[in-house]
Amino acid sequence: MWIFLLFALLLSPFSALGADSKSIPMGYEEARHLLNRTSFAADEDQVREFAGLTREQAVDRLLSSIRTRAQTPPPEWVDEVISLRRIRSMNKEERENLRKQYRRYGIELRAWWYQEMLSTPSPFTEKMTLFWHNHFTSSLQKVKVPQFMYHQNVLLRQYALGNFGEMLHAVSKDPAMIVYLDNVSNRKGQPNENFAREVMELFTLGEGHYTEQDVKEAARAFSGWSLDRETGRFHFYPHLHDEGLKTILGQTGNFDGDAVLDILLSKPQTAEFITTKLWREFVSPTPNPGEVKRIAALFRDSHYDIKTLMRALLTSEDFYAKENRGVLIKSPVEFIVGTLRQFNIQPSDMRPLAFVARQLGQDIFMPPNVKGWLGGESWINSNTLLIRKQLLDRLFRAREMPDESGPILERLAMENSIALQSDSDSKPNSPSDREQRRMIRLQRALNLQFDSDTWCAQFEGDLTEKQNHMTKLLLAIEPLQKPQPTTDCIEFIRQLVLDPVYQLK
Amino acid sequence: MNRRDFLKVLSLTPFISYIPDLSFAITPQANWNNLLVLLELKGGNDGLNTVIPYTDPTYYDLRPRLGITRDKVLQLDEKVGFHPALEALMPLWKNRELAVIQSVGYPEPNLSHFRSIEIWETASNSNQYLSEGWLSRVFTAYPPPKTFAADAIVVGDSDLGPLGGGTARVVVLSNIQRFLTQAKQNGIPNGRPANPALAHILKVEEDIRQAAEGLKTSDTLKTEFPNSPFGNALKTASRVIAGNSGIAVIKVSLDGFDTHSNQFNRQERLLREMAEGLSAFREALMEINRWNSTLIMSYSEFGRRPRENLSTGTDHGTANVHFMLGGRVKGGLYGQIPQLKPLEGDNLRFAIDFRSLYATVIEKWWGLNASPVLGRKFGVLDILKV
Numbered sequence: 001m002w003i004f005l006l007f008a009l010l011l012s013p014f015s016a017l018g019a020d021s022k023s024i025p026m027g028y029e030e031a032r033h034l035l036n037r038t039s040f041a042a043d044e045d046q047v048r049e050f051a052g053l054t055r056e057q058a059v060d061r062l063l064s065s066i067r068t069r070a071q072t073p074p075p076e077w078v079d080e081v082i083s084l085r086r087i088r089s090m091n092k093e094e095r096e097n098l099r100k101q102y103r104r105y106g107i108e109l110r111a112w113w114y115q116e117m118l119s120t121p122s123p124f125t126e127k128m129t130l131f132w133h134n135h136f137t138s139s140l141q142k143v144k145v146p147q148f149m150y151h152q153n154v155l156l157r158q159y160a161l162g163n164f165g166e167m168l169h170a171v172s173k174d175p176a177m178i179v180y181l182d183n184v185s186n187r188k189g190q191p192n193e194n195f196a197r198e199v200m201e202l203f204t205l206g207e208g209h210y211t212e213q214d215v216k217e218a219a220r221a222f223s224g225w226s227l228d229r230e231t232g233r234f235h236f237y238p239h240l241h242d243e244g245l246k247t248i249l250g251q252t253g254n255f256d257g258d259a260v261l262d263i264l265l266s267k268p269q270t271a272e273f274i275t276t277k278l279w280r281e282f283v284s285p286t287p288n289p290g291e292v293k294r295i296a297a298l299f300r301d302s303h304y305d306i307k308t309l310m311r312a313l314l315t316s317e318d319f320y321a322k323e324n325r326g327v328l329i330k331s332p333v334e335f336i337v338g339t340l341r342q343f344n345i346q347p348s349d350m351r352p353l354a355f356v357a358r359q360l361g362q363d364i365f366m367p368p369n370v371k372g373w374l375g376g377e378s379w380i381n382s383n384t385l386l387i388r389k390q391l392l393d394r395l396f397r398a399r400e401m402p403d404e405s406g407p408i409l410e411r412l413a414m415e416n417s418i419a420l421q422s423d424s425d426s427k428p429n430s431p432s433d434r435e436q437r438r439m440i441r442l443q444r445a446l447n448l449q450f451d452s453d454t455w456c457a458q459f460e461g462d463l464t465e466k467q468n469h470m471t472k473l474l475l476a477i478e479p480l481q482k483p484q485p486t487t488d489c490i491e492f493i494r495q496l497v498l499d500p501v502y503q504l505k
Numbered sequence: 506m507n508r509r510d511f512l513k514v515l516s517l518t519p520f521i522s523y524i525p526d527l528s529f530a531i532t533p534q535a536n537w538n539n540l541l542v543l544l545e546l547k548g549g550n551d552g553l554n555t556v557i558p559y560t561d562p563t564y565y566d567l568r569p570r571l572g573i574t575r576d577k578v579l580q581l582d583e584k585v586g587f588h589p590a591l592e593a594l595m596p597l598w599k600n601r602e603l604a605v606i607q608s609v610g611y612p613e614p615n616l617s618h619f620r621s622i623e624i625w626e627t628a629s630n631s632n633q634y635l636s637e638g639w640l641s642r643v644f645t646a647y648p649p650p651k652t653f654a655a656d657a658i659v660v661g662d663s664d665l666g667p668l669g670g671g672t673a674r675v676v677v678l679s680n681i682q683r684f685l686t687q688a689k690q691n692g693i694p695n696g697r698p699a700n701p702a703l704a705h706i707l708k709v710e711e712d713i714r715q716a717a718e719g720l721k722t723s724d725t726l727k728t729e730f731p732n733s734p735f736g737n738a739l740k741t742a743s744r745v746i747a748g749n750s751g752i753a754v755i756k757v758s759l760d761g762f763d764t765h766s767n768q769f770n771r772q773e774r775l776l777r778e779m780a781e782g783l784s785a786f787r788e789a790l791m792e793i794n795r796w797n798s799t800l801i802m803s804y805s806e807f808g809r810r811p812r813e814n815l816s817t818g819t820d821h822g823t824a825n826v827h828f829m830l831g832g833r834v835k836g837g838l839y840g841q842i843p844q845l846k847p848l849e850g851d852n853l854r855f856a857i858d859f860r861s862l863y864a865t866v867i868e869k870w871w872g873l874n875a876s877p878v879l880g881r882k883f884g885v886l887d888i889l890k891v
Contacts, residue, residue: 182765185816193820194765197617207620214852215616286703327700361663367546369763371619377705381663381677382713385706386687477699480707500706 001149025052030320032473034058036505038314039123040334041342044458044473047356059314063307067122068158072115075108078150082175082232083439105146108408110364111350112306113153117337123317128160128306130333131281133364134372136171136203138180139368140365145232148176149365164274164304165265168203172261173234175227181370184226191219198370204264206273210249217246242468265304265405273298274308284324291318297454325505326476329379332360334389334505339395339497342474345450356391389498395450396494456489467492475501536872537649539798540746541638542786543756544828545666546779548763549618551772551819552826553843553853556585556605563845564811571768571813581605584842590776593784601836603786603828604888608841609862610824610855614807618763618821622806626667628860628879639863640754641671642878647871654711654719654750660745660757661738668756672708676716680742688717716719723747728789735759735782743789746799762805766816783830783878790832797832800870800889802862811845811853824855827862843873858883865889 026034031050035042050058066351090098105274117126131154140149151466152174159167172195178184181195195217200210224241227234246255248263255263264270275296279287295312302308318324336357340347347353357363361384362373373379381389466489471479474496483495496502554571561577578586579595585607587594597603613631615621624631628639637645656674659665663677678684685795687728722744730736730743732754738757745752759779764771790796808825824843841856848854864883867875869891876882 181611182816182818185766185814190815192765192816192818197821201617201619207617212616243862323700327702329702329706368760369618377702378663378665378669380706380709381659381665381675382688382709383663383677383679383684385709386684386713390687452771480703500703500710503706504702 003312020460022056023054026055026058026320027051028472030055030059030344033320033325033476034062034314034405036476037319037328038062038127039341040117040127040338040471043341047473055315055320059311062124062314063161063311065122066161066307067120067125068160068162070112070116070154070157072119074112074150075105077105077108078147078189080146080147082145084227084228084232102144104409105350106140106149107354109140109150110354110476112150113364114337114350114353116166118340118346123341125160127159127334127454128310129157130331130364131278132156132160132167134367134375135277136167136177137367137370137372138174138176139367143176143179145176145179146365148174148179148232152176153365159244159306161306161310164299164306165261166304168261168265169258171203172199172222172257175232175234178225178227178234178367183222186219186223186225187237188220188242190215191223191242193219195219199261200264202371204261204270204273206269207266209267209269214248215237217248218260219357220244221246221248221259221260257407262372268296268300271300271304275299278309278313280376281328282310283316283319284327288318291316295461325499328505329376330505331373332357332362332384335360335503336391338505339392340448343395343450343455343493345448347448356387359387359452383501388503392497392502393494395448396490396497450490452490452493463487471496475499476504477501508674511537518692520776521832535647535649536870537653537751537753539800540752540795540868541640541870542742542753542799542801543667544779544783544801544803545664545756545758546762546775546803547664547758547760548805549621549807549809549821550762550775550805550825551764551768551822552824553605553808554768554772555588555591555776556607557588558584558842559586559844561842561845562583567837567845569813571868572816576647582838584597585838588773588776590773591780593780596643597784597787597830598836600790602832602834603836604834604839605837606827606829606839606857606862606886606888607889608824608843608853608856609827610808610853611858611860612855614823614852614855616807616821616823618806622666625804625806625847625859626669628667628863630868632709637670638665638667638673639878640667641669641673643871643873644753645671646878649753650751652719652751654721655752657754657756658716658742658745660741660755662758662760663735664758665754666758668754674712674715676712676720676746678741681720681722681744685717685720688713694848714857717891719750720745721748721750723793726789726792727793728785730785731778731781733782734859735778736785739791743786743793745873746790746795747793748800764809764818765820766818768813768818787830799831800834800866801828801830802866803828804859804862808853810851811843811848812851814888820853824851824853827859829888830864835888835890839886841890857886 024372028047028051030048032042035046035050041348042479053061057138117123133153136156138149138152140146143149155170155174159170183195183478186192186195193215200214201207220242222249224237226237226240237267241256243254246253248255248260249267251263253259271490272292275292276287279292295309298312299309337484354364354365361379459469470492479496479499479501481499483492486492553564554573557573557578559575560583565572573588577589579589579592580586581598594603611631613625615624615631626638627635629635640657649656655676657668659675659677661679665675668675677852707786724744726743726747728743729781736759742755742757745755759775761771761775787796789797805825807822809819809822811822815818843853860879860883864875864879865885865888867873867878868885868887
């Protein structure tokens with residue numbers, strides 16, 4: 001085994017392997033590709049380790065080490081009981097205080113998730129959680145209660161690589177979702193269609209596979225699914241539920257919400273819809289219809305086991321195809337977390353990360369609407385591209401310009417004068433001076449340190465070999481511009497990350 | 506054969522790529538000094554509570570809790586009136602600079618936010634999927650002068666909407682000074698794009714370079730804007746316009762109109778923000794002498810359901826009311842008052858196709874031929890003083 005591994009290591013780093021992928025080690029480039037797409041940034045040690053495995057072994061190893069719970073301890077307030085009745089009866093001042101408290105919670109919540117994304121030994125779990133956050137969307141902006149958003153996040157992580165059917169049922173009864181898509185007030189006689197529509201359009205079937213009448217009938221089936229006014233937990237109110245016959249997608253019966261979800265799960269479109277979406281996230285912007293059908297069938301046959309789907313996707317020929325390298329644009333979270341993980345940079349405070357990501361167009365726990373972030377090319381516009389490059393430029397100019405070696409994200413966040421809000425209805429637009437000052441204080445706490453000596457030392461060989469190696473690790477495809485010759489490691493990194501290719505994965 | 510007929514013939518030929526090549530012949534005709542400002546009301550504004558049919562008893566039957574009572578309505582005529590939060594727009598109305606176009610929509614309406622806004626943005630039929638925004642297509646067919654700093658600027662959020670999907674030179678701005686400072690430091694890579702994602706990034710780089718070279722702004726505006734993101738976006742827009750560096754379109758947006766629940770306070774706040782912002786914007790445009798060469802037009806994915814739901818909100822609907830504002834707008838009511846009885850299913854029928862508004866902009870505001878861009882002929886409204 002040792003000899004075999006050694007052999008693979010010696011041979012594989014930069015050589016293309018054309019032969020039978022089933023029995024031959026995947027090599028450095030494919031390992032880098034797999035790890036980069038499934039984590040935030042491929043780690044050099046891990047790439048070397050995976051290079052000696054076949055594709056199937058590598059994917060199995062990846063899937064076997066999946067965690068389903070965050071290791072970062074949550075903020076202490078997450079289990080506070082939410083009495084909706086009490087909140088409703090608050091006077092103006094109490095409400096204002098609660099709003100401020102929740103705003104602080106919202107910031108702590110983001111910081112908690114960033115901490116987890118940065119430090120978890122199971123980054124694939126976080127990537128998948130992020131994917132589901134963008135699928136089963138809910139936003140603090142409307143949900144308002146950060147405790148609900150925390151628990152939804154826990155739920156999404158628990159099922160991130162678990163069973164999609166179970167996740168769909170659980171999410172549909174999740175308090176954040178109940179509030180976000182207004183099922184909280186969906187009752188017999190006057191249904192609210194919001195959830196019924198989006199569960200078909202965005203969560204399962206996709207647009208065009210249901211009718212307006214299906215939406216209306218399904219809304220009736222979800223009537224009475226609401227929250228307990230005292231505990232804030234899911235509660236079914238039988239007297240608010242419409243017991244009449246409903247006809248949904250051609251089936252008639254006295255369906256309740258669970259029955260509707262099962263009908264949606266029985267349709268092949270659901271597996272294809274989810275597979276297509278995961279393809280766009282992990283493989284390429286242009287799904288291969290034949291492969292989607294094949295993988296969706298495996299997914300459906302496995303009763304919606306997400307690992308089965310991901311295993312098929314990540315071992316497919318398309319995933320490793322050369323033309324699918326570097327064709328996806330890093331999301332703001334991938335860009336930020338990926339850069340920090342890639343270079344072992346530990347921010348002392350996670351909160352400013354949320355500010356910068358927001359500026360780049362992705363405020364976690366606050367997707368812009370129920371469809372989530374559009375993603376892809378929309379991540380990059382003249383505004384966001386300049387901010388991305390400015391961040392990188394400063395991060396890797398630290399040595400040359402000592403004056404600028406201070407807290408980079410802090411300055412960036414301040415210059416762009418970002419104020420994070422979690423409550424749109426209460427004067428979202430004029431964050432108070434106090435709020436502003438508080439943010440500046442917390443931004444001061446941040447200081448990014450890149451230990452370039454240690455980082456650069458992990459590469460062996462002469463200068464050219466080292467630099468070639470770094471290029472292969474940091475960029476998904478060849479840089480657009482050949483870096484200017486330099487012996488300075490940090491300057492070389494700076495040139496690589498400022499190449500447009502660094503924005504790709 | 507006049508130029509318009511010639512184009513019509515050309516557009517039937519399979520060699521679509523010839524059309525842009527004609528631009529040199531067409532552009533001198535185009536009036537690119539006429540600026541279009543697009544206002545997107547995101548989430549689907551409730552038109553029935555924006556312009557209220559206050560004498561229609563059915564309105565109050567459908568909206569027992571959300572209905573705006575007659576004494577609160579700001580009357581526009583003997584049948585309809587503004588939501589009270591639109592008070593700041595009343596001087597424009599009285600000055601006949603504000604056109605209110607009722608019952609705007611399209612056949613076979615789609616009630617999905619995302620599909621419906623796509624239909625609006627690409628000016629497609631309900632069952633037709635187009636990838637390029639309608640303004641992007643205008644710019645492809647009739648490119649604005651190369652001397653312009655950019656074809657279009659998006660201020661506030663970064664949603665390109667009708668400017669997306671094509672080759673239009675679009676720049677997203679939140680803070681002009683920051684943009685110019687950062688853009689100056691931005692090195693431009695050259696090289697051959699290998700895939701669409703990379704090609705997109707390089708195109709953005711190029712847009713930045715051109716805009717940074719050409720974009721000028723003015724800091725001398727005296728007009729005060731409301732202190733809100735929308736107010737700030739309009740202020741940024743005004744500074745760009747004042748800089749006079751050549752822009753054909755500016756897009757701004759106001760988000761939050763998806764009022765499934767608790768609509769009352771939310772819509773009121775949004776409408777107030779909109780009205781006060783637009784009022785300040787008009788003042789600024791008059792200050793820099795651009796009010797007569799600017800046309801502001803609103804759009805939104807859909808209107809909302811006439812009958813309120815039990816969450817004191819309204820669900821997704823269809824036809825809606827929209828606005829055109831400007832010094833050369835012939836103020837007044839256009840279109841048709843919403844017909845609340847009978848509804849079509851639960852929703853309003855449309856009277857004016859939204860593409861008629863676009864055709865009006867393309868033909869009457871810019872003096873171009875709308876058919877090649879919109880795919881067929883749509884009637885234009887007599888809404889602008891030429």
